Amino acid sequence: MQRTVKAPVKRGFLWEMKHNRSLYLMCVPALLLLLAFAYLPMGGMYMAFTKYDAVGGIFGSTYVGFQNFSYFLSGNPYFWNAVWNTLIINFWGLILGTILPITIAICMNEVKNGVFKKVSQSAMFFPYFLSWVVIGAILYGFLTSNFRVDRKTGELIITGANGIVNRLIIGLGGTPVRWYAEAKYWKTIIILLDVWKWAGYNSIIYMAAMAAFDGSLYEAATIDGASRFQQIRYLTIPMLKPNVVILTLMSIGRIFFGDMGMIWGVVGQNATVLDAVTVIDTYVYTSMRTMGFGFSTAIGLCQSVMGLILIVLANTLAKRINDGEGLF
Amino acid sequence: MSIAAQTSRKHSNHIRHSRNDRWARAIAYIIVGLFGLICLYPLLLTVTVSFTPEDVINRDGFRLIPRTFTLDTYTYIFAHSGARILKSYGVTILITAVGTFASMLVTCMIAYAISLREMKYRNVIAFICNFTSIFSAGLIPWYVVCTQWYGLRNNILALILPALFSVWNMFLMRTYFKAISPSLYDAAKIDGAGHWTIFFRIALPLSITALLTVGLMYALSYWNDWWHALMFIDDRDLYPLQYYLYSIVSNVNAVSSGRVPAGAAANIRLPAETVKMAVTIITIGPIIFLYPFIQRYFVKGIMMGSVKE
Numbered sequence: 276m277q278r279t280v281k282a283p284v285k286r287g288f289l290w291e292m293k294h295n296r297s298l299y300l301m302c303v304p305a306l307l308l309l310l311a312f313a314y315l316p317m318g319g320m321y322m323a324f325t326k327y328d329a330v331g332g333i334f335g336s337t338y339v340g341f342q343n344f345s346y347f348l349s350g351n352p353y354f355w356n357a358v359w360n361t362l363i364i365n366f367w368g369l370i371l372g373t374i375l376p377i378t379i380a381i382c383m384n385e386v387k388n389g390v391f392k393k394v395s396q397s398a399m400f401f402p403y404f405l406s407w408v409v410i411g412a413i414l415y416g417f418l419t420s421n422f423r424v425d426r427k428t429g430e431l432i433i434t435g436a437n438g439i440v441n442r443l444i445i446g447l448g449g450t451p452v453r454w455y456a457e458a459k460y461w462k463t464i465i466i467l468l469d470v471w472k473w474a475g476y477n478s479i480i481y482m483a484a485m486a487a488f489d490g491s492l493y494e495a496a497t498i499d500g501a502s503r504f505q506q507i508r509y510l511t512i513p514m515l516k517p518n519v520v521i522l523t524l525m526s527i528g529r530i531f532f533g534d535m536g537m538i539w540g541v542v543g544q545n546a547t548v549l550d551a552v553t554v555i556d557t558y559v560y561t562s563m564r565t566m567g568f569g570f571s572t573a574i575g576l577c578q579s580v581m582g583l584i585l586i587v588l589a590n591t592l593a594k595r596i597n598d599g600e601g602l603f
Numbered sequence: 604m605s606i607a608a609q610t611s612r613k614h615s616n617h618i619r620h621s622r623n624d625r626w627a628r629a630i631a632y633i634i635v636g637l638f639g640l641i642c643l644y645p646l647l648l649t650v651t652v653s654f655t656p657e658d659v660i661n662r663d664g665f666r667l668i669p670r671t672f673t674l675d676t677y678t679y680i681f682a683h684s685g686a687r688i689l690k691s692y693g694v695t696i697l698i699t700a701v702g703t704f705a706s707m708l709v710t711c712m713i714a715y716a717i718s719l720r721e722m723k724y725r726n727v728i729a730f731i732c733n734f735t736s737i738f739s740a741g742l743i744p745w746y747v748v749c750t751q752w753y754g755l756r757n758n759i760l761a762l763i764l765p766a767l768f769s770v771w772n773m774f775l776m777r778t779y780f781k782a783i784s785p786s787l788y789d790a791a792k793i794d795g796a797g798h799w800t801i802f803f804r805i806a807l808p809l810s811i812t813a814l815l816t817v818g819l820m821y822a823l824s825y826w827n828d829w830w831h832a833l834m835f836i837d838d839r840d841l842y843p844l845q846y847y848l849y850s851i852v853s854n855v856n857a858v859s860s861g862r863v864p865a866g867a868a869a870n871i872r873l874p875a876e877t878v879k880m881a882v883t884i885i886t887i888g889p890i891i892f893l894y895p896f897i898q899r900y901f902v903k904g905i906m907m908g909s910v911k912e
Contacts, residue, residue, distance in 0.1 A: 291723045291724065295721065295722055295723070295798075297797055297798040297799055298716040298719065298721075298722050298798055299716070299722075299724075301712035301713060301715060301716040301798070301802070302712070302713045302716050302717070302728055304708075304709045304712065304713075304768075305709050305710065305712070305713040305732075305768050305773065306713070306728070306731065308709065308764070308767055308768040309731065309732065309735055309768065309770075311748075311753070311764075312745065312748075312749070312764070312765050313735040313739065313740070314735070315748055315752075316739075316740035316741075316744040316745040316747075316748045317738075317739075317740040317744070318740075318744075319740055319743075319744025319745070319747055319748050320740050320741065320744050322743065322744060322747065332751065333744075333747060333748075333751075375638075378634060379634070379635065379638060381631075382630070382631035382632075382634045382635045383631075383635055384631075385627060385628050385631035385632075386628075386631055386632060386635055387628075388632075391632070391635075391636070392635075394639070395635045395636060395638075395639030396639075397894070397895070397898060398639035398640070398642045398643040399638055399639055399642045400898060400901070400902070401642055401643070401646065401894065402642055403901075404823060404827075404887075404890050404894065404901075405827075405887060405890075406827035406828075406829060406845050408829050408845050408846075408848050408849040408852065409827075409845070409848065409883055409886060409887055411849075411852055412649075412848060412851075412852045412879055412880070412882075412883045413645045413646070413648070413649050413883060414645075415852065415876075415879065416645070416648055416649060416652055416665045416876070416880060417645070417648075417665075419665075419876065421661075433664075435661045436660045436661050436664055436665060436876045437664040437665070438664065438665050439648065439664075439665050439666075441664070442664045442665065442666070471641070471642070474638070474642075475642065476905060479902055479905045479906060479909075480905060480906075480909040483905070483906040483909050484909070502623045502624055502627070503623070503624045503627040503628070504623060504627055507627075528737075535742075535830075536830055539830075539833070540829070540849065543849070543852065543853035544853050545853075556742065559741065559742050559743065560742060563742075563743055563746075568743055568747060571742075571743045572741065572743040572744055574741075575740070575741025575742055575743055575744070576741060578741065579738055579739055579740070579741050582737070582738070583737060583738045586737045587737075
């Protein structure tokens with residue numbers, strides 16, 4: 276039998292470039308920006324294998340092999356402290372940052388009063404619009420402390436403005452805390468701030484997912500006599516599971532990345548507190564000044580490679596769970 | 604079981620459940636209301652403190668409802684560092700306006716191009732974009748390249764160029780462009796329109812909501828940016844507003860940690876508590892005013908971004 280279907284004309288790269296020239300031209304500015312700020316710096320990762328000096332620049336400095344890597348991997352306590360902090364902060368951020376937004380989204384679904392719903396949603400979404408610097412400044416109004424305890428009498432003397440939290444503690448008869456000098460509280464503070472900032476944003480994601488649920492399921496459940504609690508327990512939460520899995524996998528892919536903006540914006544240059552909350556990203560930034568470019572580039576390189584491996588793993592896992600639909 | 608008994612059991616079941624449901628609803632209202640307050644309270648506190656006299660704050664501490672009201676803090680700020688704040692405002696407005704416009708142009712062009720099926724290498728380009736979000740060179744190489752090759756130190760372009768193109772926003776925009784019916788493009792093509800004409804005359808005008816959504820997201824990120832200033836800017840004349848606030852707050856922060864020697868601490872003149880709160884309000888002022896109008900676009904954008912195609 277004769278073939279009636281014509282084989283598609285094979286057209287090459289050049290033909291495509293010429294034919295759709297304007298389309299490719301439209302991509303040029305964005306691709307140039309990516310080249311300049313994402314791809315060319317990748318070449319700069321070579322610094323990790325050098326003893327960087329300003330005269331030699333990126334490619335002219337002395338090659339030292341894996342010396343930088345062995346230095347921080349072999350028992351550098353500051354580095355491992357930063358890794359540990361990153362994991363702890365991200366872990367709790369992930370747990371609380373999943374539970375709270377889902378709770379909010381489910382509760383939001385039960386709220387029928389339009390004005391109440393609108394106002395409270397606006398309030399919850401607002402922290403997303405604030406930079407970490409602004410949040411740091413606002414936090415100051417809560418935690419600032421100006422007091423001293425008289426050595427002889429043990430009496431508490433207020434020497435200036437005290438933040439909301441200390442006023443509450445004093446009001447309840449307790450001893451106020453010098454928050455900005457006590458490192459031990461700051462992991463908790465940072466985790467709570469992170470969850471607080473993103474809760475409204477993430478609840479919107481879950482609400483969008485819930486809006487797509489099949490309403491007839493709920494109707495059927497109501498007819499069968501299921502209470503709202505039961506509907507939430509046996510319908511809403513199981514149906515949210517795929518979203519939770521995807522978002523969790525995405526977070527796990529980034530578990531070695533700290534939010535430097537958050538740490539730096541809130542804690543800033545407070546050295547007393549910084550050690551307790553320093554993450555890999557801030558450690559890279561501070562060690563850039565103290566340990567040199569080669570050393571800090573090496574840390575960044577390890578972080579990026581670990582990140583890439585984890586993201587690819589997470590993506591493979593997501594595909595398996597999600598019928599071939601990956602994260603990206 | 605008789606029918607009557609069955610009905611009555613169902614009835615009592617119904618009543619039990621409706622009471623149960625009322626509880627569910629009450630709990631939902633409480634949780635939503637409580638968390639709403641937790642989000643709103645800090646902001647209200649900041650506003651009221653900025654309108655409270657400094658000595659009242661020092662005596663009574665921070666409180667939500669001030670006993671006295673004053674505009675002194677704001678008059679003080681504008682009398683003493685008005686020029687500096689206005690300059691920072693200028694920098695922030697400039698980078699927000701120029702940056703958002705340039706970002707939108709660059710983002711929309713590439714998003715439009717790779718939204719079209721007729722472009723053969725659209726997936727290659729999408730991958731080139733995507734790869735930067737899963738693998739990056741890290742802070743130091745990026746910093747060295749920016750300062751030594753591009754000369755971005757103390758350059759206002761440092762506050763615009765590195766943040767100009769966001770891959771996430773691009774994919775968001777592409778989703779919107781994909782929703783436009785190709786038949787509209789085909790009609791224009793028959794009339795002899797090229798891709799530039801179609802882009803500017805059809806694709807963009809049909810995506811006003813999308814443009815607002817993505818544009819506002821860019822604008823917010825430029826407005827809130829202090830990070831690039833931390834990296835590249837030493838010249839106080841180029842401080843954006845957020846970084847000006849940062850420089851005030853981080854000074855205070857360092858002194859109250861007790862690490863700074865007492866002698867040095869005495870030399871650093873701390874801005875008063877009220878001044879800090881007032882500068883915070885000045886920094887986020889435009890966001891507060893615009894918030895009721897722009898909020899829904901962000902909600903739309905987040906929903907759009909979270910729904911996978």
